[in-house]
Amino acid sequence: MSSPISTNLDDDVAQRAREIAQREHRSLSNLVANAVAVFTDLPKELRDTLLELRTMNDGADLRALARDMSALAARARLEVATRRLADEGRFSASLREASDLDLLEAGTAAAQAVSRRRG
Known part of the structure; x- marks a missing residue:
């Protein structure tokens, strides 16, 4: 269920x-709803810091x-995808705790295997 909320933006x-x-x-409504959903999921300290940085007029x-x-x-996202692929048996379960280099090598090997099959 959703509740309509009105707001004013500069x-x-x-x-x-x-x-x-x-x-x-x-839609603009969808964008605002998603922005509010993400913002309210953040801890107060992070929300406050983001707002503070935004108002300092130095966007850097x-x-x-x-x-x-x-x-x-x-x-x-990479870690979630790796876990899902491991759960589906597409990657070795050992990749769940793999280093970045291990993941890169596994991804490269998988891409090369697909390329060889197509080629």
């Missing part, structure tokens, strides 16, 4: 939100943090 934020929604082929720190968070999120 013009710049509203324009950026509209642009993102359009670029991602989503916030951009650097966003890059770091993106890298961490990519790593988490």
Whole structure:
């Protein structure tokens, strides 16, 4: 079930939100709902820090943090995918605790095997 909520955004934020929604082929409502869902999942200290960095008018720190968070999120997605593939028997279960190098080598070997089959 969903509950309608109304809010006001400053013009710049509203324009950026509209642009993102359009670029991602989503409704503005969907974009805002997802943003609020993610934001409310974060611990208060992190939310406060993000807001503080945003208001300091120097976006460099916030951009650097966003890059770091993106890298961490990519790593988490890789770990989830690796666990799922191991659970399905597509990778050795030993890769669940593998190092980055082990994962890279396993991924390279798998890609080469697919390429040989196609080629």
